[in-house]
Amino acid sequence: MTDPFIRIDNVSKKFGTFQAVQDVSLTVAQGEIFSLLGGSGCGKTTLLRMLAGFEEPSAGQIFIDGQDMAGVPPWQRPVHMMFQSYALFPHMSVEKNVGYGLKHEDMTAAQRKARVAEMLELVQLTPYGHRKPHQISGGQRQRVALARALARQPKLLLLDEPLAALDKKLREHTQFELMSIQERTGVTFIVVTHDQEEAMTLSDRIAVMDKGRVKQVGAPTEVYEYPNSRFVAGFIGSITAFPAKVLAVEGDMATVLVAAFQGEVQARAVPGLSVGQEVTLAVRPEKLVISQVRPEGANVIAGQVKDLAYFGKDSLYRITLPSGELISVHSVNAGRSAGGRPDWDDQVYLSFAPAAAILLVE
Amino acid sequence: MRNRIAHWLQGRGFRDVIIGLPYVWLLLFFFIPFCLVLAISFGSRTPTAPPFGYGGDHPWISFVGYSRLLHDELYIRAFLVSLSNAATATVLCLLLGYPMSLALTRVSASWRNILLMLVILPFWTSFLLRVYAWMGLMGKNSWFNGLLTDAYNLLTPAGWHLSSIPMMHSNFAVVLVMVYTYLPFMILPLYANLERLDPVLDEAAMDLGSRPFRVFLDVTLPQSLPGIIAGAMLVFIPAAGELVIPTLVGDASSPMIGRVIADEFSSASDWPMAASVAIALLLLMVGPMMLYTHYQTKAEAGEEP
Ligand SMILES: Nc1ncnc2c1ncn2[C@@H]1O[C@H](COP(=O)(O)OP(=O)(O)OP(=O)(O)O)[C@@H](O)[C@H]1O
Numbered sequence: 001m002t003d004p005f006i007r008i009d010n011v012s013k014k015f016g017t018f019q020a021v022q023d024v025s026l027t028v029a030q031g032e033i034f035s036l037l038g039g040s041g042c043g044k045t046t047l048l049r050m051l052a053g054f055e056e057p058s059a060g061q062i063f064i065d066g067q068d069m070a071g072v073p074p075w076q077r078p079v080h081m082m083f084q085s086y087a088l089f090p091h092m093s094v095e096k097n098v099g100y101g102l103k104h105e106d107m108t109a110a111q112r113k114a115r116v117a118e119m120l121e122l123v124q125l126t127p128y129g130h131r132k133p134h135q136i137s138g139g140q141r142q143r144v145a146l147a148r149a150l151a152r153q154p155k156l157l158l159l160d161e162p163l164a165a166l167d168k169k170l171r172e173h174t175q176f177e178l179m180s181i182q183e184r185t186g187v188t189f190i191v192v193t194h195d196q197e198e199a200m201t202l203s204d205r206i207a208v209m210d211k212g213r214v215k216q217v218g219a220p221t222e223v224y225e226y227p228n229s230r231f232v233a234g235f236i237g238s239i240t241a242f243p244a245k246v247l248a249v250e251g252d253m254a255t256v257l258v259a260a261f262q263g264e265v266q267a268r269a270v271p272g273l274s275v276g277q278e279v280t281l282a283v284r285p286e287k288l289v290i291s292q293v294r295p296e297g298a299n300v301i302a303g304q305v306k307d308l309a310y311f312g313k314d315s316l317y318r319i320t321l322p323s324g325e326l327i328s329v330h331s332v333n334a335g336r337s338a339g340g341r342p343d344w345d346d347q348v349y350l351s352f353a354p355a356a357a358i359l360l361v362e
Numbered sequence: 363m364r365n366r367i368a369h370w371l372q373g374r375g376f377r378d379v380i381i382g383l384p385y386v387w388l389l390l391f392f393f394i395p396f397c398l399v400l401a402i403s404f405g406s407r408t409p410t411a412p413p414f415g416y417g418g419d420h421p422w423i424s425f426v427g428y429s430r431l432l433h434d435e436l437y438i439r440a441f442l443v444s445l446s447n448a449a450t451a452t453v454l455c456l457l458l459g460y461p462m463s464l465a466l467t468r469v470s471a472s473w474r475n476i477l478l479m480l481v482i483l484p485f486w487t488s489f490l491l492r493v494y495a496w497m498g499l500m501g502k503n504s505w506f507n508g509l510l511t512d513a514y515n516l517l518t519p520a521g522w523h524l525s526s527i528p529m530m531h532s533n534f535a536v537v538l539v540m541v542y543t544y545l546p547f548m549i550l551p552l553y554a555n556l557e558r559l560d561p562v563l564d565e566a567a568m569d570l571g572s573r574p575f576r577v578f579l580d581v582t583l584p585q586s587l588p589g590i591i592a593g594a595m596l597v598f599i600p601a602a603g604e605l606v607i608p609t610l611v612g613d614a615s616s617p618m619i620g621r622v623i624a625d626e627f628s629s630a631s632d633w634p635m636a637a638s639v640a641i642a643l644l645l646l647m648v649g650p651m652m653l654y655t656h657y658q659t660k661a662e663a664g665e666e667p
């Protein structure tokens with residue numbers, strides 16, 4: 001087996017007695033877009049700074065391209081970082097900013113100039129080369145920062161919340177731009193974000209972090225459809241969770257008793273389930289089917305519409321269960337007329353496929 | 363009544379007063395005295411009191427002061443000595459003050475406050491007292507002079523040995539005391555400037571392959587230029603016109619310009635001459651400052667050369 005491009009082995013970081021990163025192990029493949037996703041203060045930036053060399057791990061090792069990074073100063077690492085605040089040099093023009101790292105390359109002045117021009121072209125900023133950072137817009141500054149980080153052809157690019165300062169529309173546009181730039185350059189990206197949608201759109205794989213630990217690593221569909229803990233399920237997408245008790249396990253199907261539903265439910269089993277175990281049953285709003293006549297089959301719950309929000313292309317319902325608890329249902333408005341759609345206080349039935357329900361042990 | 367005051371406070375009147383105050387101050391305490399001195403510089407020396415006049419036996423406008431300024435070697439020498447002493451003191455203050463200011467930004471907040479206190483602490487004792495203290499230190503029999511003499515004798519061949527270093531009454535002494543006196547004026551604006559710089563920029567430069575010293579040259583130094591210039595002006599301008607320090611520790615045979623002005627005013631009682639020297643000194647100081655401001659505004663407007 002070939003060594004992964006980046007290997008983080010049991011890395012921890014302590015600030016005084018505070019454990020900012022705890023025992024993180026990850027591998028990232030060459031050319032991958034890898035996201036670190038987590039709430040504020042969970043240690044994403046700290047992990048990134050250890051990769052860039054600004055912080056030494058308190059424990060554990062980091063390998064980049066097979067080389068142990070312990071004791072290697074930032075200026076010798078084949079890693080460039082795009083900072084959360086962009087960190088453009090305010091006293092240098094856009095061109096000088098982009099060309100700054102090239103000073104250390106063995107290049108002629110003409111080659112350097114060509115490279116800067118090429119980078120500006122890549123981020124579509126050719127006409128702005130002579131301006132100072134304070135004379136361009138926030139989105140343009142972000143692209144200058146990207147061009148500067150890419151100019152020296154790093155093996156690994158670290159992006160700390162690259163899109164956080166942009167408005168929604170520009171952010172969506174830039175996401176695709178980032179992906180296409182990554183495709184063209186083939187550089188490995190590690191992107192820090194606390195925006196789960198951004199992580200889903202951008203990444204090949206996502207690591208979900210909480211309180212300094214990595215909770216789950218996987219492709220976007222994997223962490224969305226098969227979360228391994230309540231934290232991950234709740235952090236990525238929305239979810240309604242209920243306590244449940246395992247009644248039986250048969251192959252990859254489990255029958256659980258859900259007090260809130262006042263009935264039994266079939267769900268896909270996860271490894272390590274035992275009869276009698278207390279677990280959590282989680283359902284995503286869009287996996288529930290709402291209807292006014294009772295459907296055939298298992299996993300049907302009766303309820304009453306408490307609230308409904310109409311968004312045009314879809315609607316969000318809040319349904320009161322017999323137990324009094326609330327559950328959210330997201331339903332696409334396929335038909336045009338309002339008739340046939342449940343209304344306030346209507347009696348309704350919710351159903352879901354056994355594979356759509358998630359059983360969480362943790 | 364209350365309403366009217368509130369209305370006035372929010373209206374243009376209040377704004378005009380706020381903007382106008384510095385101008386009134388400058389008019390009263392800079393522009394009018396400047397005009398008086400300028401007028402005196404074109405007067406003629408008379409035995410009256412005050413000792414200058416216009417018309418009568420004398421021309422209405424006399425250029426005697428300015429012409430002597432250009433032709434008498436004494437004044438030219440005094441200007442050169444002043445400028446060279448002030449420039450040396452400024453450069454030394456910068457070389458000493460820059461690392462200190464940089465260090466101030468890198469230490470913990472509690473240390474920073476203590477160190478800043480120490481920088482300002484000398485101001486709490488009389489300036490004259492501190493100059494007298496230096497006179498004592500530089501004197502032939504002081505431990506300070508003895509220490510320097512020993513070091514000097516250690517480094518030089520036997521034939522060059524001295525019993526003490528003649529420090530007093532020299533430009534060396536003037537520069538030394540000026541550096542000591544004016545160092546806080548270099549440190550404080552430099553510190554204020556360096557403290558505002560974003561440390562993330564240093565990390566960005568390091569990340570792009572620069573070693574720490576390179577980072578200093580490329581990122582810290584250019585961004586601290588306004589602080590350097592502010593500090594340099596705060597040291598250079600008063601140092602060039604300094605009167606007390608050269609009078610007390612300086613070489614009386616080659617006086618600095620402040621001493622010349624004082625002498626012309628008092629012992630020679632040649633007010634027009636003194637005023638001419640003062641005006642010349644002012645022009646010499648204001649010229650570079652205006653040039654700097656001009657280029658500064660241009661740079662801020664972002665015009666690339
Ligand atoms: N130099 C430091 N000294 C002490 N504590 C620190 C230091 N740097 C970070 N921390 C702490 O470590 C934790 C993780 O910080 P980090 O910057 O990695 O968070 P983050 O996941 O990037 O958060 P955000 O999304 O808000 O940027 C935080 O609780 C922070 O207070």
Ligand SMILES: [Mg+2]
Nearest residue numbers: 044045084160
């Ligand atoms: Mg962060």
